[in-house]
Amino acid sequence: MSADTPLNIVPPRRGRAVKLSCGQALKIVNTHGTQVVDTWCFNADDMKEFMSMEHQRAVTQSLFPAEGDLLHSNRRRPILELEVDTSPGRHDTLIAACDVHRYALLGCSSYHDNCTDNLHTALAHLGLRADECPSPLNLWMNIPVTDAGTTEWGTPLSQPGDYVILRAMMDCIVVMSTCPQDMVPINGTDCIVKEVEFAVLEISS
Numbered sequence: 001m002s003a004d005t006p007l008n009i010v011p012p013r014r015g016r017a018v019k020l021s022c023g024q025a026l027k028i029v030n031t032h033g034t035q036v037v038d039t040w041c042f043n044a045d046d047m048k049e050f051m052s053m054e055h056q057r058a059v060t061q062s063l064f065p066a067e068g069d070l071l072h073s074n075r076r077r078p079i080l081e082l083e084v085d086t087s088p089g090r091h092d093t094l095i096a097a098c099d100v101h102r103y104a105l106l107g108c109s110s111y112h113d114n115c116t117d118n119l120h121t122a123l124a125h126l127g128l129r130a131d132e133c134p135s136p137l138n139l140w141m142n143i144p145v146t147d148a149g150t151t152e153w154g155t156p157l158s159q160p161g162d163y164v165i166l167r168a169m170m171d172c173i174v175v176m177s178t179c180p181q182d183m184v185p186i187n188g189t190d191c192i193v194k195e196v197e198f199a200v201l202e203i204s205s
Contacts, residue, residue, distance in 0.1 A: 015118030023203035034188035
């Protein structure tokens with residue numbers, strides 16, 4: 001990416017969807033270092049095929065995708081490659097996207113922005129829809145797993161400016177949501193949701 005490549009913004013608590021041709025890539029920048037980004041990917045020609053964390057864990061036998069890993073779909077085909085990761089590499093593959101039901105369980109009595117609605121709204125802006133909300137790749141979300149098998153709500157290990165580059169292995173739609181969770185400290189101890197930046201990178205020569 002050249003120095004003059006413009007960066008786009010995913011505002012706090014919102015989602016954005018981007019079409020990628022096979023070979024293009026998406027750079028996602030954790031601008032402030034503390035923001036979790038729920039991330040999905042769908043086959044552009046068949047929305048019923050999507051990046052699947054449960055299938056991914058079976059392929060890599062790891063909870064954490066690492067730089068250079070291919071990210072697999074529910075049809076066990078590579079859909080993205082985690083080409084570059086400048087962060088410590090702690091991304092979550094276990095936790096479902098937040099939704100209105102999650103916030104109700106946390107005590108919200110009125111509507112709360114959530115990643116599930118952000119997914120569907122972002123796709124609708126492209127004239128697309130998904131029949132379900134797949135479990136996302138939660139970029140920079142730190143969910144420690146204890147020896148006893150329990151999980152904890154950790155704070156991100158990433159730093160301001162850390163980024164990932166996701167390379168498309170097929171024509172696809174990538175959706176990003178700046179997770180609106182402000183009731184547990186997954187977006188930092190201040191629980192303040194912040195914007196992130198992104199850019200589409202052209203096919204490598």
